[in-house]
Every structure is written in structure tokens, then in C-alpha cells.
Amino acid sequence: xxxxxxxxxxxxxxxxxxxxxxxxxxxxxxxxxxxxxxxxxxxxxxxxxxxxxxxxxxxxxxxxxxxxxxxxxxxxxxxxxxxxxxxxxxxxxxxxxxxxxxxxxxxxxxxxxxxxxxxxxxxxxxxxxxxxxxxxxxxxxxxxxxxxxxxxxxxxxxxxxxxxxxxxxxxxxxxxxxxxxxxxxxxxxxxxxxxxxxxxxxxxxxxxxxxxxxxxxxxxxxxxxxxxxxxxxxxxxxxxxxxxxxxxxxxxxxxxxxxxxxxxxxxxxxxxxxxxxxxxxxxxxxxxxxxxxxxxxxxxxxxxxxxxxxxxxxxxxxxxxxxxxxxxxxxxxxxxxxxxxxxxxxxxxxxxxxxxxxxxxxxxxxxxxxxxxxxxxxxxxxxxxxxxxxxxxxxxxxxxxxxxxxxxxxxxxxxxxxx
Numbered sequence: 001x002x003x004x005x006x007x008x009x010x011x012x013x014x015x016x017x018x019x020x021x022x023x024x025x026x027x028x029x030x031x032x033x034x035x036x037x038x039x040x041x042x043x044x045x046x047x048x049x050x051x052x053x054x055x056x057x058x059x060x061x062x063x064x065x066x067x068x069x070x071x072x073x074x075x076x077x078x079x080x081x082x083x084x085x086x087x088x089x090x091x092x093x094x095x096x097x098x099x100x101x102x103x104x105x106x107x108x109x110x111x112x113x114x115x116x117x118x119x120x121x122x123x124x125x126x127x128x129x130x131x132x133x134x135x136x137x138x139x140x141x142x143x144x145x146x147x148x149x150x151x152x153x154x155x156x157x158x159x160x161x162x163x164x165x166x167x168x169x170x171x172x173x174x175x176x177x178x179x180x181x182x183x184x185x186x187x188x189x190x191x192x193x194x195x196x197x198x199x200x201x202x203x204x205x206x207x208x209x210x211x212x213x214x215x216x217x218x219x220x221x222x223x224x225x226x227x228x229x230x231x232x233x234x235x236x237x238x239x240x241x242x243x244x245x246x247x248x249x250x251x252x253x254x255x256x257x258x259x260x261x262x263x264x265x266x267x268x269x270x271x272x273x274x275x276x277x278x279x280x281x282x283x284x285x286x287x288x289x290x291x292x293x294x295x296x297x298x299x300x301x302x303x304x305x306x307x308x309x310x311x312x313x314x315x316x317x318x319x320x321x322x323x324x325x326x327x328x329x330x331x332x333x334x335x336x337x338x339x340x341x342x343x344x345x346x347x348x349x350x351x352x353x354x355x356x357x358x359x360x361x362x363x364x365x366x367x368x369x370x371x372x373x374x375x376x377x378x379x380x381x382x383x384x385x386x387x388x389x390x391x392x393x394x395x396x397x398x399x400x401x402x403x404x405x406x407x408x409x410x411x412x413x414x415x416x417x418x419x
Contacts, residue, residue, distance in 0.1 A: 017287045033333035034257045035188040045168050047229045048186035049334045054162040056179035059152035063115040067147045071136045072110045072120035075144035083139040107136045123147035165335030187333040189231040193252035197238045197264030217262035217316045227419040246276040253304040263311030291358045292381035293319040312381035321417035339416040343408045347372040350403040357398050361390040
């Protein structure tokens, strides 16, 4: 969609009150990766977004090997009843395979991870055996092939092991290392400019004037954006002057991929962000049917996406998690994946206004031997301590009117959306 100046208007979704899921589905369809690609050593790949599929050049494991410490034997040499006595023909350890072929009536002392020698198909656990005069004695029964791991059992050569768009956690890095990859093609870090707005806002450590407040929002947004892998630039606090806001946003757009602000996007006489953005691009208010969070401003300064988050600190963090996070991941090239929610029984009663989706802060507790969630007592959007003393968000859908104890609810842990 283009505005009157012919710019690509990626956020022109309209002004109607929108359910959150509809808004996010529309957003996902409009956003593509905004950053280039580079190759990085495996050691520096954690936290980055993979830009190309990775296929394994080898089988993992490369050879059939032992899953335990014990003795590699031919299952056919084990009698159905009584003891088996097998001559120990040699030894196999990880990195030191047995050379040669194991004949009938023979066994090889073997250790976990060692390649299976030619001939044996089964491994006896050492605690089930005893050694005597150069032989291993086994009395018992075991299935053919027991305690043997097969080549390619984990990963077969040629298989795609990592898909483009995945954010690389330690386990993905480990899998890439296991198949012998030394470098990965990843998207470059998203360059994120972060501002706060308001003449009343001060940095921690500064003197507070009458009516002043310390700036928690900017620090929260920077931490959240960095937790997603963004390269964040702290551009400080914008004064309540249109020219200053306009110039700062324009300068930020010149060398950043995303601009995030908090506050200053309402219709008040001292809220200049709206006019400053519109002078250089386009701005839309998403009227989302959610609480907490007043309308979230999305738009662009030139061609650079802009998000104006609410000024109240809880609303800032919640709307970042719900709206700015999926936008940022899309711009980073990450696959669109909604964070998992967990069904947990309620440990509280609550009456809710229908037609609006609410995200109550909640704490996980144990009730009658099972996990449950209780609502935090103070739910105001300015109660920042509720974010530190809760475990996550209780997701109450639009059509819900009453919560009763024991009722299953969707719970969204902070760890799933704040990193």
C-alpha cells in the first residue's frame, strides 16, 4: 500500500478496533527481512537468525557404536539358557577402534562411543558380566542388537538439520558442530534506535524536577530489543519540541532498520511524535482490543519502520512483547512463530469486560499438589513491580467474562517473550 507520496505504506491497516490475532496475522504478511546476510564462525552464531538451510554432510554418528561400557559380542554366540563364555579378543575405545574381525566365540571389551568391531551385533553391559582367565562370562538374556547405536541414527547424511529463519540457540549451535559445520550464514543484526520522549523524563542518577520521573521505559525497551539479538543504539530522551523530535527521528532513520519510542504518541498538545513521523513518512494507530496498552503507533520514517509504544511502563513491556517483538523478529528474518502458551488452572476468581483481550500479570503457585496460577493483586499499567514479582501473563480471551478457580487458562511465561 502506498501513501500520497508514493511511499510503501506497510502498516496502513486501518483504524477499526482489531482483535490482537487479526492484527498480528496482518503484520506478519507485510514484514520481510530488512537486513543483509553474512557468514560467521560457529562460535559467534548463538543468538543470530539463520539465513540459509543447513544440511548434514555426514552421518551422525558416523559409525555403529556402543551405547554403554561392556563387551561387544555376536548374539548367536549366547545360548538360550546357562552361561556364555567368550574369549576376549581385544579392546575398543572411543578414538581407538578394534582392528580386525571378531570370530565366533569371541568378544571385544568396548567402551561407550567406541565403533562396533566387525562381527559383533550386540553389547553386554559390564555390570551384567564378569571376567575370568581372559574370557567374559555372561549369564542372562538380552535382545539382539541391544546397546548398539547405528550410523546415522541421529542424523543421516544429506538431511536438513537446521532451517532458515531459526534463531540459533545453544542446541542449534551444538547440532551444527556435530555435523562438522564451521561457519553459518546468518542475517546481520537489526539496527534498532531507541528513544524516550517527554520533558518530565530523566535518566537515572539525574536530579528530578518537580513532577519529573526516571526513565524506566527506554531501559526496558533496550534490554528487550537486545535480548532478541538487536544492535541497539541509545538515542536518549526527546524533548517536547516538534523540530527536535522530527530531526532526531530523521537522523535515526538514516542508519537504523527500526525505530522504537515510548510515550508521546497520543493526541495531546505536547505529544509531537505523531506529527514528526507523519512529516517524514506515515503513522497509524492500531486500536487493539487489549489491556494493558492503549493504541500502539506503527508507521515509518522514510522507509524505516517505527513503533510508538505506550508511556506507562507495564503497557510498554506488554505491547513490546505482543506487537514490537513479532515485528522485530520478522525484520530480522526469523520465522513467524507465536510463543508457546501453557494451560494452567486458575487459583483466583475474576470478572472481565467482554470484547477485550486482557493480559493479567500472574504468579505460578502450587495448589493441592498441582501447578496453578494466581493473579497479581495490583494490575495497574504503572505498577512496574508487578513485572518483577510475577512469572508471566495470563491471557484472557475477548469472549471470556468470568474466571473461576480451577478453570484452565492460557499462561505466557515472561521467559518466552522477553528473549
